Amino acid sequence: MAGEDAWTKLGRIDPRILYALLIIxxxxxxxxxxxxxxxxxxxxxxxxxxxxxxxxGSVVVCSMDTSGAAWGExxxxxxxxxxxxxxxPLKIVVVGFETDGPMLGQQALLQIPxxxxxxxxxxxxxxxxxxxxxxxxxxGRDIHKLVSRDFLGNPIDKLPIMEKVRNAEDFALFxxxxxxxxxxxxYVRQLHAPYKxxxxxxxxxxxxPSIVPYYNAGQVxxxxxxxxGAAEYELLTKMPGExxxxxxxxxxxxxxxxxxxxxxxxxFLAVKKKRKEEKR
Amino acid sequence: MLTSGRGAALGALVxxxxxxxxxxxxASKGKVPxxxxxxxxxxxxxxxxxxxxxxxPVFFTPGISGFDHADSPQTIAGLTVLRHLAKLTxxxxxxxxxxxxxxxxLPVAEETVRQGxxxxxxxxxxxxxxxxxxxxxxxxxxxxCIGIMHREGVAANIMVGNFMGESLLLAEAGxxxxxxxxxxTANRSQIGFFVTxxxxxxxxxxxxxxxxxxxxDPVQLAGLGAQDxxxxxxxxxxxxxxxxxxxxxPVLVNLLKM
Amino acid sequence: MEVxxxxxxxxxxxxxxxxxxxxxxxxxDYFLKVPILNTAVADLLRWGVILASFxxxxxxxxxxxxHANVIRKKTPNQWYYSVWLVFLMVVxxxxxxxxxxxxxxxxxxxxxxxxxxxxxxxxxLGFYMISxxxxxxxxxxxxxxxxxxxxxxxxxxxxxxxxxxxxxxxALGKWIVDVPNTAASxxxxxxxxxxxxxxxxxxxxxxxxxxxx
Amino acid sequence: xxxxxxxxxxxxxLTLLIYSFLYKENRFYRFAEYSFIGVASGYWLMVAxxxxxxxxxxPIIKGNYLYVIPLILGVALFARLSKGxxxxxxxxxxxxxxxxxxxxxxxxxDAMFIGQIRATIAAPMNFDNLLIAVxxxxxxxxxxxxxxxxxxxxxxxxxxxxxxxxYFGVLFGNHVMTRMALLTSRFIEIQKxxxxxxxxx
Numbered sequence: 001m002a003g004e005d006a007w008t009k010l011g012r013i014d015p016r017i018l019y020a021l022l023i024i025x026x027x028x029x030x031x032x033x034x035x036x037x038x039x040x041x042x043x044x045x046x047x048x049x050x051x052x053x054x055x056x057g058s059v060v061v062c063s064m065d066t067s068g069a070a071w072g073e074x075x076x077x078x079x080x081x082x083x084x085x086x087x088x089p090l091k092i093v094v095v096g097f098e099t100d101g102p103m104l105g106q107q108a109l110l111q112i113p114x115x116x117x118x119x120x121x122x123x124x125x126x127x128x129x130x131x132x133x134x135x136x137x138x139x140g141r142d143i144h145k146l147v148s149r150d151f152l153g154n155p156i157d158k159l160p161i162m163e164k165v166r167n168a169e170d171f172a173l174f175x176x177x178x179x180x181x182x183x184x185x186x187y188v189r190q191l192h193a194p195y196k197x198x199x200x201x202x203x204x205x206x207x208x209p210s211i212v213p214y215y216n217a218g219q220v221x222x223x224x225x226x227x228x229g230a231a232e233y234e235l236l237t238k239m240p241g242e243x244x245x246x247x248x249x250x251x252x253x254x255x256x257x258x259x260x261x262x263x264x265x266x267x268f269l270a271v272k273k274k275r276k277e278e279k280r
Numbered sequence: 281m282l283t284s285g286r287g288a289a290l291g292a293l294v295x296x297x298x299x300x301x302x303x304x305x306x307a308s309k310g311k312v313p314x315x316x317x318x319x320x321x322x323x324x325x326x327x328x329x330x331x332x333x334x335x336x337p338v339f340f341t342p343g344i345s346g347f348d349h350a351d352s353p354q355t356i357a358g359l360t361v362l363r364h365l366a367k368l369t370x371x372x373x374x375x376x377x378x379x380x381x382x383x384x385x386l387p388v389a390e391e392t393v394r395q396g397x398x399x400x401x402x403x404x405x406x407x408x409x410x411x412x413x414x415x416x417x418x419x420x421x422x423x424x425c426i427g428i429m430h431r432e433g434v435a436a437n438i439m440v441g442n443f444m445g446e447s448l449l450l451a452e453a454g455x456x457x458x459x460x461x462x463x464x465t466a467n468r469s470q471i472g473f474f475v476t477x478x479x480x481x482x483x484x485x486x487x488x489x490x491x492x493x494x495x496x497d498p499v500q501l502a503g504l505g506a507q508d509x510x511x512x513x514x515x516x517x518x519x520x521x522x523x524x525x526x527x528x529x530p531v532l533v534n535l536l537k538m
Numbered sequence: 539m540e541v542x543x544x545x546x547x548x549x550x551x552x553x554x555x556x557x558x559x560x561x562x563x564x565x566x567d568y569f570l571k572v573p574i575l576n577t578a579v580a581d582l583l584r585w586g587v588i589l590a591s592f593x594x595x596x597x598x599x600x601x602x603x604x605h606a607n608v609i610r611k612k613t614p615n616q617w618y619y620s621v622w623l624v625f626l627m628v629v630x631x632x633x634x635x636x637x638x639x640x641x642x643x644x645x646x647x648x649x650x651x652x653x654x655x656x657x658x659x660x661x662x663l664g665f666y667m668i669s670x671x672x673x674x675x676x677x678x679x680x681x682x683x684x685x686x687x688x689x690x691x692x693x694x695x696x697x698x699x700x701x702x703x704x705x706x707x708x709a710l711g712k713w714i715v716d717v718p719n720t721a722a723s724x725x726x727x728x729x730x731x732x733x734x735x736x737x738x739x740x741x742x743x744x745x746x747x748x749x750x751x
Numbered sequence: 752x753x754x755x756x757x758x759x760x761x762x763x764x765l766t767l768l769i770y771s772f773l774y775k776e777n778r779f780y781r782f783a784e785y786s787f788i789g790v791a792s793g794y795w796l797m798v799a800x801x802x803x804x805x806x807x808x809x810p811i812i813k814g815n816y817l818y819v820i821p822l823i824l825g826v827a828l829f830a831r832l833s834k835g836x837x838x839x840x841x842x843x844x845x846x847x848x849x850x851x852x853x854x855x856x857x858x859x860x861d862a863m864f865i866g867q868i869r870a871t872i873a874a875p876m877n878f879d880n881l882l883i884a885v886x887x888x889x890x891x892x893x894x895x896x897x898x899x900x901x902x903x904x905x906x907x908x909x910x911x912x913x914x915x916x917x918y919f920g921v922l923f924g925n926h927v928m929t930r931m932a933l934l935t936s937r938f939i940e941i942q943k944x945x946x947x948x949x950x951x952x
Contacts, residue, residue, distance in 0.1 A: 015668075022668045039698065068652055068657055072935075073929060104653070106645070107645065128798045131589075132851065134586035135586075141580050141583065146587065189855070189859065193861045204932075207469075209719050209921040219870075226928060228928065249938070250696075254693045254696060254931055260668055261686060265675075265677050282569060293857075300739060419659070469926060472919035472923035476682045477675055477676070479678070484726060489896050492896070503740065507733060508898065515891055518888055525873070532872060552841075554845070561856075562853070564850050565856065584821075585820070586846065586847055589825050591825070592824075592825030594802075595800070619785045653762075654761070654765050655762075655786055656787045657936070657937060661937045662773065663934075688916070688917050688923075688924070689920040692923070714921060715921055718882070718914055718918070721914060724870075725886070725888070725915075726890065728867050728868070734859045735864070750841050750844060
């Protein structure tokens with residue numbers, strides 16, 4: 001009987017104790033980074049190499065389809081990818097089809113080193129375009145007929161970069177930084193299916209399993225998987241940043257979840273077994 | 281005139297439209313497809329029965345979405361389940377508490393429950409207090425639901441609709457309250473939590489079969505029939521394609537590239 | 539005469555007809571190369587974008603109306619929150635009208651209030667994840683057991699420490715994601731697509747009218 | 752005054768107010784919640800107006816007067832506010848729903864139905880790809896509703912169901928990763944602020 005009590009008690013712990021445990025597990029690696037190794041996945045490498053191999057002057061679109069809530073994962077991705085793009089002789093177009101996107105994109109643009117690049121000539125922020133799937137389709141079709149001003153209010157006809165960017169056929173690579181599986185699926189439908197655009201899905205980790213079939217089918221060019229993808233990209237570009245900083249705490253807290261699942265279930269099964277025995 | 285590379289899609293679309301129209305026509309003559317057994321829906325009755333035995337209430341929520349969103353079909357599926365549930369609570373004389381998260385859903389849910397009580401032949405037993413509108417805000421609503429589950433000590437917790445980040449919170453609260461739980465959602469990212477916490481689970485598209493399964497709605501049955509036909513086509517295409525692939529005949533792949 | 543023609547326009551069927559017309563044009567545009575049609579649909583899509591911005595404005599206005607109501611009725615324990623909400627909204631609109639939406643003040647408010655609180659708000663779920671994993675997530679059936687075993691392998695793969703637990707973890711995890719996960723997820727997608735097509739056909743045929751209110 | 756520092760201060764205070772919810776539901780938490788909804792709705796209103804200037808007003812001043820039509824339709828949305836003319840608001844909704852539904856539909860058939868089937872059968876036939884094809888078919892059987900899951904179909908559907916459990920298991924594992932990453936990034940924000948205040952950054 002005493003044994004059963006202990007197991008039952010173990011299963012009924014005050015959640016606040018668990019919260020405290022989690023806080024400790026998160027704080028330790030933030031204060032003293034452990035520097036656990038981060039293996040680099042094929043998909044991240046593929047993305048990196050694709051950017052490396054782009055011919056000079058290619059147009060790369062970075063669509064910010066994320067929200068403040070998901071910025072913890074999409075932010076590190078966007079920052080490291082933009083940093084990398086700005087080091088290359090490329091033209092960069094930032095846009096957003098979810099309301100929060102362009103503002104977050106603007107924040108990311110402000111915090112990265114821009115080198116020689118000039119606004120309006122080498123990069124531009126086209127701002128938010130409402131309409132979800134419709135907006136994405138219209139954007140791929142003809143940007144100039146759709147949008148007349150950028151995020152800062154400049155007429156886009158006066159921006160030299162926009163002479164090279166007219167429709168989806170001009171996109172060498174299309175990044176979507178997003179928390180939404182549906183956003184990636186919209187690009188598969190509206191950009192890849194009609195124009196064969198190379199879409200890179202920089203999605204929060206949660207979305208990855210649902211995107212893999214599109215990658216497998218070649219409908220998505222590659223995937224950056226959440227903050228881990230950001231960390232890998234940071235290592236490839238030798239610019240460790242937020243992603244790498246996150247990864248230690250991420251490792252330990254994930255292990256804590258595993259431990260909780262295991263202990264919780266052992267207690268559950270023990271109680272179940274005891275009950276069965278008592279019934280006999 | 282036809283855009284190249286899209287012929288196969290056009291063909292598939294035309295076939296699906298024709299099949300659907302044909303099944304709708306048959307349904308209007310009373311010929312509907314039969315639907316398979318679904319344990320998740322059947323478990324609702326068991327849950328209500330248990331609640332009656334224990335003399336404790338049944339809790340229901342149709343999820344976080346309203347009607348103005350791409351997820352509205354899930355809300356509608358949830359409300360269909362609610363109508364069935366109301367019929368059962370009326371029949372077994374169990375106490376029903378349904379909490380909605382969107383103000384726009386409240387009047388529809390009220391009408392739904394009233395309808396269920398009328399269908400069960402006990403309109404007098406319906407009370408507006410069975411329905412509670414908690415808040416449009418995600419966690420305020422979820423917190424309200426959790427409060428009800430704990431305070432009222434619900435014996436059954438039935439959740440069908442669109443659930444987001446709060447799915448795990450609600451399921452955990454139901455588990456802690458010792459309720460028998462039936463949960464269903466088409467939000468892929470949350471189904472795993474329902475499978476591991478709830479006793480019965482409706483997975484993905486299963487929830488959209490609510491009207492067809494619980495009320496034998498002919499239009500919905502025809503829709504399900506048409507979807508199944510399309511699935512048979514997909515299965516046939518994959519099977520044939522694999523055989524041809526092994527034999528080294530790329531005819532079907534080329535056909536689909538048309 | 540005047541009155542009757544107006545009442546015809548009021549009918550739901552007019553809106554249903556507009557839905558069908560727009561829908562059929564957009565579908566035809568994808569499959570047919572007809573320059574007039576393709577240009578017209580390109581314009582129609584841009585109209586859709588314009589209407590979507592109006593819907594966003596409508597959404598905000600409905601929200602203000604809800605809170606204005608709360609304030610007017612002085613709903614207990616609630617109205618002062620609504621006052622605060624409307625106040626912040628007005629301030630944000632004012633500073634962005636003066637300095638532009640990309641100006642420093644609106645960015646400041648956006649970053650320190652909106653991004654900070656919304657990301658914190660959702661990050662709370664991390665805590666709940668811990669308590670639920672311990673207290674509620676159970677291998678209650680064969681299926682749930684399989685799900686949990688897979689979940690544990692994937693978590694160990696995601697945590698760089700996984701390889702230290704067992705060196706086969708990364709390879710096994712990758713195989714699970716690339717093969718069975720891809721397959722089941724693909725079945726799910728095909729099913730989803732079929733469901734969406736049937737629902738779409740029903741909507742365009744005017745048998746699904748919920749959106750018209 | 753250092754506005755950047757003040758900004759991080761506000762952010763950290765709001766963060767802590769929201770975390771106070773973990774202890775129990777309270778007023779401070781609601782205050783923080785309403786703060787972000789307030790700023791968000793102001794922002795939404797502004798982006799919508801900016802977007803209109805870009806996509807509607809721009810073409811009109813360039814002489815494309817056809818764009819007056821959607822502008823009028825858009826204004827008709829507000830007819831909901833009047834009792835007599837609320838029917839007018841259905842028209843813009845009809846156009847949006849018609850276009851959006853059809854766009855999705857055509858893409859669903861092409862990219863998701865045909866596209867995914869093609870990818871399954873065009874892959875080189877090794878063990879993994881064969882297994883993918885088998886599980887894909889089995890999971891489609893699981894989602895069949897007008898066929899009783901008995902006999903051989905029952906077995907096939909059961910395999911499909913287990914395949915789906917693997918998918919949900921992977922989702923579960925990745926879900927944990929995302930949740931923990933979002934949580935950790937808040938902690939890093941707090942740490943950055945503290946380092947700044949202590950003059951260590």
